[in-house]
Amino acid sequence: MTKNNMDKIVDAVVARIHEVMDQTFEIEASGRHIHLNREAIDALFGVGYQLRPSKYLSQPGEFASEERVDVKGPKGTIHNVIILGPERKHCQVEVSITDARILGVNAPVHLSGNIENTPGVVIMNGSRSFALDRGVIVAKRHIHIKETDAKKFGVKDQDRVSVQVFSERPLIFDDVIVRISPKFETYMHIDYDEANACGHKKGVRGRIITR
Numbered sequence: 001m002t003k004n005n006m007d008k009i010v011d012a013v014v015a016r017i018h019e020v021m022d023q024t025f026e027i028e029a030s031g032r033h034i035h036l037n038r039e040a041i042d043a044l045f046g047v048g049y050q051l052r053p054s055k056y057l058s059q060p061g062e063f064a065s066e067e068r069v070d071v072k073g074p075k076g077t078i079h080n081v082i083i084l085g086p087e088r089k090h091c092q093v094e095v096s097i098t099d100a101r102i103l104g105v106n107a108p109v110h111l112s113g114n115i116e117n118t119p120g121v122v123i124m125n126g127s128r129s130f131a132l133d134r135g136v137i138v139a140k141r142h143i144h145i146k147e148t149d150a151k152k153f154g155v156k157d158q159d160r161v162s163v164q165v166f167s168e169r170p171l172i173f174d175d176v177i178v179r180i181s182p183k184f185e186t187y188m189h190i191d192y193d194e195a196n197a198c199g200h201k202k203g204v205r206g207r208i209i210t211r
Contacts, residue, residue: 029195075104169199
């Protein structure tokens with residue numbers, strides 16, 4: 001084989017690698033966390049209190065705050081739960097199925113923002129507390145896709161797809177919801193139960209294999 005032919009083969013392989021990688025996205029593992037509204041923040045930290053950003057997240061404008069709270073259910077309490085900001089219109093507690101069992105609640109698998117027919121818990125900060133009559137969910141796995149990437153992946157908002165995960169324990173996640181917005185950056189989100197199942201590590205990537 002001549003050097004010229006070898007160069008062509010190498011170029012073709014490199015081009016194919018770039019093509020495949022261009023169809024992948026990073027998968028992030030999202031641990032238990034809580035979103036609070038103004039009423040809850042006032043009750044737990046004082047009227048007018050502002051959450052203090054500790055770390056900004058992959059989605060623009062969202063951050064992990066310095067503040068932590070305890071979440072108490074009928075059977076158990078989970079301590080030092082992170083609060084994500086900014087504040088929202090409605091409170092929402094996102095846990096894994098394992099966490100839900102610790103709390104003793106039957107948390108449904110819902111997309112973030114859907115808190116209909118969900119159980120409640122008590123949020124505590126020292127001697128302060130705030131009772132939620134609803135809002136506990138197990139977040140349905142999903143992909144945030146920025147609008148300019150939607151055509152590349154061949155998907156539209158609310159599509160259900162399967163995603164192949166390239167990890168030490170590779171697997172395929174079915175029934176993954178696509179969420180598209182110009183405000184998003186492209187990342188897939190799974191909870192820690194799902195992350196453990198696929199041997200997730202920071203930087204793990206996946207790709208859509210069905211549409």
